[in-house]
Amino acid sequence: MASVECMNAVSAMDEPEYAEGNLPREAEIVLHSLALNWADVVDAKQLEITPLKGAMTNEVYQCNWKTRKGEKPRKALVRIYGEGVDLFFNRENEIRTFECMSRLGQGPRLLGRFPEGRIEEFLNARTLSAPDLRCPEISAQIAAKLREFHQLDVPGPRKPKLWTRLRDWVKTALAVCPKIEAAEFQLDCMEEEVDNLEKLLSREDETIGFCHNDLQYGNIMLHEEDKSLTIIDYEYSSYNPVAYDIANHFCEMAANYHTDTPHILDYSKYPDFEERQRFVKEYLKSSGEMESDRVGQLLEDVEKYALASHLLWGLWGVISDHVNNIEFDYIDYARQRFQQYQLSKSLLLNV
Incomplete structure (x- = not known):
């Protein structure tokens, strides 16, 4: 996986294009940088964005990139934090817990962060x-x-x-x-x-x-x-x-x-x-x-x-x-x- 610093360093002149969905620009930049590190992705600029239903606090999106040779698409999950969540818990503490869970093999990996949310490994589940x-x-x-x-x-x-x-x-x-x-x-x-x-x-x-x-x-x-x-x-x-x-x-x-x-x-x-x-x-x-x-x-x-x-x-x-x-x-x-x-x-x- 690319480092968060690398993901955030993508040039604004090379912005990605999306089939559907409206994500924060910072999230788009991180997603583009992430896809550039996957050799099997056909075009890092093009992906499909699908909102996932059922979230009660956050907005959650599935992101798919086409891959070469007809293989399964590359996927990532984008989580945009809900309004007012700071009243319920400390976001930095939650991120540390998330990273700890990942190290312990208990959950998805953290792929990147942006001010309004984060990008996670997409689980085939x-x-x-x-x-x-x-x-x-x-x-x-x-x-x-x-x-x-x-x-x-x-x-x-x-x-x-x-x-x-x-x-x-x-x-x-x-x-x-x-x-x-x-x-x-x-x-x-x-x-x-x-x-x-x-x-x-x-x-x-x-x-x-x-x-x-x-x-x-x-x-x-x-x-x-x-x-x-x-x-x-x-x-x-x-x-x-x-x-x-x-x-x-x-x-x-x-x-x-x-x-x-x-x-x-x-x-x-x-x-x-x-x-x-x-x-x-x-x-x-x-x-x-x-x-x-x-x-x-x-x-x-x-x-x-x-x-x-x-x-x-x-x-x-x-x-x-x-x-x-x-x-x-x-x-x-x-x-x-x-x-x-x-x-x-x-x-x-x-x-």
Whole structure:
């Protein structure tokens, strides 16, 4: 791969031509330089650009160049960062995590960067769909892959990020939304809610691992040839209780972001006890921790940490509504997450 410095040094007088799509000029320059380093590309100036659907924060594009002798086209993925993402995470930290994942063989390679985004290796794989998460074979693969992910040795403080992030997002939500909205979602007492939840859920003996924190189906790729899985997109990744990461994955089973109403959640699709137990057993099997008490404790912790997931992504919805222009009903999404939090809280904590 060409260095980022080399990619950014392409002369403006030799600008590429594109069949379709509108990318930032800086991205076009990096793409052109990247293609010049591939000897099998017919013409570095000509490529096809196709927008990929389903992204909720970023804009994502597939880029194809024709190759000689009728071989498969060269491909790259362009990711343009969404508006307001700096309110949710530090982009430089996310890039470092991305590069670390690449070194550890866990994700696509970073091919280049430009001010508004980056260019990644294009994986010959398909994104999972919402129904895929309910397939027992695929679910077992996800459980094993998530266990592997949690055991990665990633630099950084090995203490939960969850509670700090929740408190930060409460402050941000209060800062960006009008008073009537803050009153509807009871944001003024949300920090106290977080404090109480942390006291109820945290335990000294809970397992902390490097967590993805956003394991929806769109962030899991199934490779076409060997049917292996790759977890992608690490914007929210950090050390956290592993029970929280599993809980967050279960909550995502209520969503289908590829419908006419992508914000609508169907909690009848939340995994039942047998599905949750099967997932946890597969998760623990890879490390030989199959004792019944270990399975039972993790299942209990996961259900309680689903509360934290509802709070976090409810806040995300409130904030996103004021900083993101993507067509998605963030406020109604937030409303559903907060409603599910209240319902689950009364059932799980008897309060």
